[in-house]
Amino acid sequence: MKPHTSSDWIARSLRSVWHPCTQMQHHEEVPLIAVSHGKGPWLYDHEGRRYLDGISSWWVNLFGHANPRINRALKDQLDKLEHAMLAGFTHEPVVELSEKLAALTGHNLGHAFYASDGASAVEIAMKMSYHAWRNAGFPGKHEFVCLQGSYHGETMGALAVTDVPLFKDAYGPLLRAAHVVPAPDSRNAGEGETAQDVARRAIGAVRTLFEERGDNIAAIIVEPLVQCATGMAMYEPLYLELLRELCDQHRVHLIADEIAVGCGRTGTFFACEQAAIWPDFLCLSKGISGGYLPLSLVLTSDEIYQAFYSQDITRGFLHSHSYTGNPLACRAALATLQIFEDDDVLNRNRELATKLTVALAPLAEHDRARHFRQRGMIFAFDAIENDPDRASTFSRRFFSTAVENELLLRPIGRTVYLMPPYILDDEEATGLAERTLKVFESVIAP
Numbered sequence: 001m002k003p004h005t006s007s008d009w010i011a012r013s014l015r016s017v018w019h020p021c022t023q024m025q026h027h028e029e030v031p032l033i034a035v036s037h038g039k040g041p042w043l044y045d046h047e048g049r050r051y052l053d054g055i056s057s058w059w060v061n062l063f064g065h066a067n068p069r070i071n072r073a074l075k076d077q078l079d080k081l082e083h084a085m086l087a088g089f090t091h092e093p094v095v096e097l098s099e100k101l102a103a104l105t106g107h108n109l110g111h112a113f114y115a116s117d118g119a120s121a122v123e124i125a126m127k128m129s130y131h132a133w134r135n136a137g138f139p140g141k142h143e144f145v146c147l148q149g150s151y152h153g154e155t156m157g158a159l160a161v162t163d164v165p166l167f168k169d170a171y172g173p174l175l176r177a178a179h180v181v182p183a184p185d186s187r188n189a190g191e192g193e194t195a196q197d198v199a200r201r202a203i204g205a206v207r208t209l210f211e212e213r214g215d216n217i218a219a220i221i222v223e224p225l226v227q228c229a230t231g232m233a234m235y236e237p238l239y240l241e242l243l244r245e246l247c248d249q250h251r252v253h254l255i256a257d258e259i260a261v262g263c264g265r266t267g268t269f270f271a272c273e274q275a276a277i278w279p280d281f282l283c284l285s286k287g288i289s290g291g292y293l294p295l296s297l298v299l300t301s302d303e304i305y306q307a308f309y310s311q312d313i314t315r316g317f318l319h320s321h322s323y324t325g326n327p328l329a330c331r332a333a334l335a336t337l338q339i340f341e342d343d344d345v346l347n348r349n350r351e352l353a354t355k356l357t358v359a360l361a362p363l364a365e366h367d368r369a370r371h372f373r374q375r376g377m378i379f380a381f382d383a384i385e386n387d388p389d390r391a392s393t394f395s396r397r398f399f400s401t402a403v404e405n406e407l408l409l410r411p412i413g414r415t416v417y418l419m420p421p422y423i424l425d426d427e428e429a430t431g432l433a434e435r436t437l438k439v440f441e442s443v444i445a446p
């Protein structure tokens with residue numbers, strides 16, 4: 001039988017698959033890419049063309065595709081236990097993973113509640129926060145606060161605390177209103193202001209809101225240090241430090257959504273570590289399974305856990321998903337954490353990030369780029385594209401040209417960013433930077 005070609009798969013996909021976050025008609029112009037297999041940072045199509053995965057397949061992949069160590073762990077787990085429900089039962093991978101994560105927080109967040117996708121973890125944190133207040137005798141605390149430009153996922157609760165009009169506006173009437181406070185985005189620094197001044201200014205608005213509505217607010221949710229989906233908006237750890245203080249003063253929970261920024265992405269295992277604070281709830285997903293399987297979780301403190309511990313069933317957290325704590329996903333996560341330990345990943349990433357920053361210098365200094373920024377293994381800059389027509393198609397044009405240059409990069413609006421897997425060798429790192437420059441120069445208007 002003739003092997004299937006990319007064009008066979010693409011035609012079949014367009015007939016039967018509804019692709020995520022996509023206006024499907026755009027595929028009349030921009031072709032799909034049919035992936036046949038992956039190896040390390042590369043994805044291959046059916047004709048052997050390859051693409052360097054510069055965005056870790058939507059920020060999930062940490063140690064490359066088809067990683068031999070994660071594969072081995074999964075094959076072993078497959079022969080033991082593929083799944084068992086977690087209500088009334090438990091198993092080795094979920095226990096070991098929960099213990100390891102608690103240890104990584106210095107046992108400040110000692111309990112892990114599991115789900116599958118990131119948005120579900122956000123829903124869980126929000127429900128838990130409200131329910132914890134209710135159990136403590138404060139049922140009036142049911143409002144939530146989020147940051148301008150925040151992104152927490154697409155389900156209704158998560159979308160309610162998201163502030164990206166493109167994703168949210170169509171569903172406005174379905175969503176519960178949230179308070180939106182200014183983002184501490186360092187790019188907002190005015191003349192003579194530092195990034196820390198911006199953080200202090202943004203905290204002022206939270207203080208005012210808490211003073212007015214603190215008795216009604218359950219929690220504020222933030223993406224620590226980098227607001228990714230709005231366009232890699234970066235801010236100072238000082239903001240988190242001051243926010244923790246305000247939350248304590250006004251008895252408001254702090255939810256840290258580390259779904260995108262956790263697992264070493266910002267330079268420390270958890271982004272919150274850079275502010276030396278712990279939230280009341282910490283959401284993880286994406287990288288925690290090494291980019292292998294849907295796994296998300298909420299870590300929380302003993303105090304929150306105790307607020308639910310009772311003879312009374314209705315004081316318990318009666319939330320579940322069929323695949324809660326799936327053993328295969330937990331085993332992939334354990335293998336991922338083992339790689340962090342064995343390969344001294346956080347220190348090695350520091351070296352890799354420095355190499356990439358040096359290699360990206362021509363873009364940082366480019367006269368059509370501004371606000372070059374970097375935190376850990378996230379690199380971004382904003383393209384200056386003054387023509388409104390060209391600006392509105394910048395991202396799609398960049399993506400297509402990148403593909404022709406063996407790169408997978410998907411700018412957010414005019415923000416070009418790199419968020420590669422942690423396993424690039426020197427040649428791949430410099431190749432990624434050089435090709436990004438080449439693509440940028442051919443896409444940006446003269």
Ligand SMILES: Cc1ncc(COP(=O)(O)O)c(C=O)c1O
Pocket residue numbers: 117118119120122151152153154223228229257258259260261285286
């Ligand atoms: C910060 C943040 N929170 C939540 C989510 C939602 O995760 P998922 O797409 O797995 O539902 C994302 C996804 O990009 C995210 O970046």
